[in-house]
Every structure is written in structure tokens, then in C-alpha cells.
Amino acid sequence: MVCRLSRSAVAECRAKATRSVPGRRLVANARFNTMTSRWAYACSKALDEFLALAHGRQRQLPVMIVRLFNTAGPRQTGRLRHGPPAVRDTGAVRSPAGRLRRRTQRRCSVMSATSSAHSSRLIAHAGAARPVVNVGSEEEVTIDALARAGARAHPEPVGDRADSICGSVERGLRGHARRVPDLTRARALIGFAPTTRLDDIIMRVIEHERAFLRLRHNALIDTEPSHRACPEPSRRALVLSLSPDSTGFRRFVERHASRIDWPWVLQRAQAHKIAALLAARVEEDGPIGALDADVARRMQEVRQEARRRTHVAQSTLERLARSSPGKTSRFS
Amino acid sequence: MAEQVYRDASRRRFADVDLVVHRDTLGRAEGVLRSLGYRLGQVDTLLAPPPKGPTEWRAAEASRAGFYERFEYELPFDAPRGAELLPVDLHWHVAPVSA
Numbered sequence: 001m002v003c004r005l006s007r008s009a010v011a012e013c014r015a016k017a018t019r020s021v022p023g024r025r026l027v028a029n030a031r032f033n034t035m036t037s038r039w040a041y042a043c044s045k046a047l048d049e050f051l052a053l054a055h056g057r058q059r060q061l062p063v064m065i066v067r068l069f070n071t072a073g074p075r076q077t078g079r080l081r082h083g084p085p086a087v088r089d090t091g092a093v094r095s096p097a098g099r100l101r102r103r104t105q106r107r108c109s110v111m112s113a114t115s116s117a118h119s120s121r122l123i124a125h126a127g128a129a130r131p132v133v134n135v136g137s138e139e140e141v142t143i144d145a146l147a148r149a150g151a152r153a154h155p156e157p158v159g160d161r162a163d164s165i166c167g168s169v170e171r172g173l174r175g176h177a178r179r180v181p182d183l184t185r186a187r188a189l190i191g192f193a194p195t196t197r198l199d200d201i202i203m204r205v206i207e208h209e210r211a212f213l214r215l216r217h218n219a220l221i222d223t224e225p226s227h228r229a230c231p232e233p234s235r236r237a238l239v240l241s242l243s244p245d246s247t248g249f250r251r252f253v254e255r256h257a258s259r260i261d262w263p264w265v266l267q268r269a270q271a272h273k274i275a276a277l278l279a280a281r282v283e284e285d286g287p288i289g290a291l292d293a294d295v296a297r298r299m300q301e302v303r304q305e306a307r308r309r310t311h312v313a314q315s316t317l318e319r320l321a322r323s324s325p326g327k328t329s330r331f332s
Numbered sequence: 333m334a335e336q337v338y339r340d341a342s343r344r345r346f347a348d349v350d351l352v353v354h355r356d357t358l359g360r361a362e363g364v365l366r367s368l369g370y371r372l373g374q375v376d377t378l379l380a381p382p383p384k385g386p387t388e389w390r391a392a393e394a395s396r397a398g399f400y401e402r403f404e405y406e407l408p409f410d411a412p413r414g415a416e417l418l419p420v421d422l423h424w425h426v427a428p429v430s431a
Contacts, residue, residue: 310342
């Protein structure tokens with residue numbers, strides 16, 4: 001894309017790399033050995049820079065390479081998040097980037113909005129003699145401290161956050177103990193200084209996630225279902241029945257019970273292996289009395305079968321615990 | 333997990349019981365299951381032709397267990413017939429290591 005854009009009248013070519021250290025060594029050593037084992041991600045970053053610089057030379061275009069260090073902030077998506085975005089309030093820490101290996105490793109996170117704004121300003125300096133500039137923060141934090149900061153900001157237990165952040169490090173590759181950007185060039189060129197502290201970044205990520213989840217949940221309950229899309233109220237009832245907060249299901253069903261195709265909902269729930277949860281919700285919060293007699297009977301059968309299987313599961317664990325010397329069952 | 337996530341375990345569908353053990357204690361855990369009448373599952377469905385007789389069955393079981401321990405992350409055990417027990421998946425990992 002960079003090449004395509006730069007072939008047009010645009011007089012500058014910019015490549016962004018999200019990290020600097022892995023690529024720097026490769027770029028600096030023009031005779032680097034390709035047989036040296038390197039992390040594929042680091043190689044991809046280095047290749048970005050090779051490509052941008054080579055293309056700039058061939059087309060006589062000014063180039064500016066901005067190396068972004070550990071950007072973090074609201075609205076980040078995908079698997080490349082790490083640091084604060086991984087310490088989320090949802091209870092399910094989504095797969096973090098997993099570049100960080102040990103709890104003692106130190107990283108610096110910079111607010112994504114800050115880095116974007118400053119990257120744009122750096123374009124004005126494209127073509128400088130040294131066209132590589134780091135953008136980041138110098139506020140170092142260990143993975144352990146980052147996990148603690150996340151826990152302070154949202155105290156609900158979500159497992160071992162430090163382990164979650166350490167995540168899936170690829171085998172045989174060493175993570176850097178510290179990664180602190182040298183911001184001298186960015187300061188000299190544009191007076192760069194990060195303005196958002198780590199605690200604020202964490203709070204903003206958490207606020208954004210909470211607001212987003214509320215928005216999505218409320219939209220499911222409150223938006224008027226379309227009359228044209230026949231299964232829509234039914235689909236929403238199914239989705240809401242899965243929510244840990246049962247009030248949404250109750251509110252929606254109270255308003256739209258007559259428009260819900262309960263046989264369809266039950267059939268889909270069975271296909272997705274969530275009929276036990278649906279039947280429990282209907283029994284506890286829904287209109288079991290107002291349902292068609294056949295559907296109500298089937299819901300009750302599902303509920304009874306779920307209770308029976310839970311009892312069998314409990315018996316199984318107890319038998320196993322009794323047969324395993326020195327162990328006791330934790331299932332009660 | 334059923335209690336923590338669902339608050340009431342009967343809200344969750346139980347098809348089997350998943351047990352996670354340390355890989356070093358896999359043999360001991362397997363011994364406990366066998367003492368209760370559990371048998372390694374899916375032996376006859378994956379092998380063609382299906383094993384006949386106890387000798388072939390034992391060889392097939394050993395071969396299947398070896399395959400699972402090498403490439404998978406769990407051993408599936410069928411509950412003894414007629415017993416009020418659920419099948420047990422004996423895990424030493426929660427997902428294939430290469431995943």
C-alpha cells in the first residue's frame with residue numbers, strides 16, 4: 001500500500017513499525033545473516049523498513065520511519081495489543097500479544113492517540129539524514145506492576161493477569177528484559193513528550209470497554225426489533241439468555257414475548273449446546289407460564305435433564321475423589 | 333468452573349467431565365479411572381478394521397493412547413456401561429500445544 005500511494009503525486013513515503021528494537025539490529029547490520037534465528041514478527045518489521053527505505057531511494061521520495069513503542073489505548077483491537085489493553089475489565093483477558101515473557105520484563109506504553117498525532121507531525125521531517133524516529137514513553141513498568149495496576153483499576157478477580165499478559169511467547173525466542181525508546185530525535189524534531197501517564201491509559205481503556213459493553217447490551221434490549229427480519233426478536237432473546245446479567249433477558253422477553261419464536265430459540269439453543277442455560281433463564285426470569293404448552297413442556301424436560309446430568313457429574317467427581325488416595329473433591 | 337461462571341452448575345450442559353492432571357501423574361489418574369471400570373474411548377471408531385478380541389483391543393488401546401499422548405492434550409475415557417457416571421476426558425493440557 002505504501003508503494004502504491006507513493007507512486008502517485010504524494011511526495012512522501014512513511015512506514016510505521018510498532019516496535020523498534022527487533023528491527024533496529026537488522027537494519028543497522030547490512031550484512032546480517034539470514035540464518036540467524038529471529039522472531040518472524042521482528043523480521044516483518046525490519047522488512048517494512050527495508051522496503052520503505054529502498055523504495056524511497058529508487059523513487060527519490062523522502063522517507064520517514066516512525067517506530068511506535070507499545071501503543072495502548074481505547075478502541076485497540078486484534079491480537080497485537082499488549083500492556084494495558086490486556087488488563088481489561090471484562091474478566092476475559094483477550095489473547096494479548098504475548099511478546100512479554102517474564103514478569104520482571106519492563107516495557108513502556110504510550111497512548112495510541114498521542115503516538116498517532118505525533119507521527120503525523122513527523123512526516124514534515126521526511127527525508128532527514130536519519131529518517132528513523134522512535135515514538136513512545138519512558139515510563140517503565142514491569143509486567144507484574146502492570147498487572148497490579150490493572151487489578152487496582154478494576155478489583156474483580158480475573159485470574160493471574162501477569163500470566164495472561166506474559167501469554168504465549170514463542171518458544172526459543174528471547175524477549176528483551178527492557179524496552180525503553182530513545183526519544184532524543186523525536187524531542188529534537190517536534191518537541192515530542194508523552195502526555196498521558198500509564199494509570200490514565202489503563203483507566204481510559206477500562207472506561208471505554210465498560211461503555212462499549214453497556215452500549216451493546218442495551219442496544220440488544222432496547223432497540224425495536226425489525227418487523228421484516230422475522231427471527232430477530234428470537235435471536236436477541238437467545239443472545240440475551242446467555243448474558244451473565246439476567247435482567248436484560250427478562251426485560252426483553254416481557255416486551256416481546258409474543259414475537260419470539262420459542263421453538264426456534266430452543267432448537268438453536270440445543271444446536272449450540274446452551275439449552276440448559278436457556279431453560280434455566282426461562283424458568284427463573286421468563287414467561288414459562290405464558291409459553292405454548294408443548295414448548296413449556298420441552299423447556300422443563302431440558303431443565304430436568306440438566307439437573308440430572310449435573311447430579312451424575314457430581315457423583316462422577318465424588319467417585320473419582322474417593323478412588324484417588326489423599327485427594328478430596330472440590331465439587332459440592 | 334461451572335459454579336464460578338454459571339453460579340448454578342445445572343445451567344451448564346454436562347456431556348462429560350474434564351479433569352486436568354499433571355502430565356507426570358497421567359498414569360496414576362488413568363489407573364484410578366480403569367479401577368472404576370472406565371475404558372479408553374473411541375478406540376473402535378477410529379481404527380479400521382475395529383479390534384477383535386481382548387488381545388487386539390489391548391494393542392489398539394495402547395497404540396491409541398500413545399498417539400494421543402504424542403499429539404493430543406487429553407485422553408477420552410468412556411464410563412462403564414450401566415453406571416451412573418459420565419465419560420471423563422483426562423487432560424494434561426487445555427488445548428493442543430501447537431495451537
